[in-house]
Amino acid sequence: MTMYRFLVVIEIANGNYSVYSPDLPGCVATGKTRDQVARNMHAAIEMHVRGLLEDKLPVPPSRSFAEYVAVPA
Numbered sequence: 001m002t003m004y005r006f007l008v009v010i011e012i013a014n015g016n017y018s019v020y021s022p023d024l025p026g027c028v029a030t031g032k033t034r035d036q037v038a039r040n041m042h043a044a045i046e047m048h049v050r051g052l053l054e055d056k057l058p059v060p061p062s063r064s065f066a067e068y069v070a071v072p073a
Contacts, residue, residue, distance in 0.1 A: 007062065008045075023061070027044055
């Protein structure tokens with residue numbers, strides 16, 4: 001079984017959470033909690049990848065990464 005792995009970015013917006021993946025444009029989700037938004041995004045990515053495969057389109061490679069940068073106050 002092929003496994004795909006994508007970076008997701010979770011943001012807090014107006015008391016709600018939103019999430020997107022830089023490697024899957026248009027694949028987004030929202031939720032009231034961090035856990036809920038993570039579950040919703042997992043389902044959205046599964047559906048997105050399944051749709052690409054069913055349409056015989058390539059699944060984009062995961063190219064994004066994240067890193068924190070610390071600066072003195």
